Amino acid sequence: GQNIDQPTEMTATEGAIVQINCTYQTSGFNGLFWYQQHAGEAPTFLSYNVLDGLEEKGRFSSFLSRSKGYSYLLLKELQMKDSASYLCAVRDSNYQLIWGAGTKLIIKP
């Protein structure tokens, strides 16, 4: 079967750095997405990786290792507004997105 694993919940301090991991086992791979979802709101797109390596976008970076079936989202200079759930999703061989359950990130002052 297809599976996306990410931690259920993480806590970090304002101003710090946090890394959210995602491991996947899917039938085929056509890219990995990270989305942010604030409570009661829709998911919003953060990043996309299809090749190995690091993609940097401001305070957020995303890394991919296809051989290890592994990705992480790195958030720097954490702000209170970063408190949200972070969803990892992999596009499989049918070009459908398989979603992890999400990681709830709690930021403490």
Add this chain to the structure above:
Amino acid sequence: IAGITQAPTSQILAAGRRMTLRCTQDMRHNAMYWYRQDLGLGLRLIHYSNTAGTTGKGEVPDGYSVSRANTDDFPLTLASAVPSQTSVYFCASSSGLETDTQYFGPGTRLTVL
């Protein structure tokens, strides 16, 4: 403002009733999707449409039907609602290209009693 709209925002429904959730996008995206999101689970695909006039089944299609008469609209119908269909429903759209991103509507919170 370009984007995706969903209606209603929330709904409480008696079991056995028929319900249609509406979704409209104005981005001229070819592909549209319906997901449900339940606590502790990832988003699960119900149905999708790669282009107007075509639809396909996702991971959890039972009890749901869709239609895609035009590019903009993609309604989801529950023919006879059951309590297990209590969930938050998100509609999404994408351009349909291989590297495209899905954009989500605000969601409909549905409770079936």
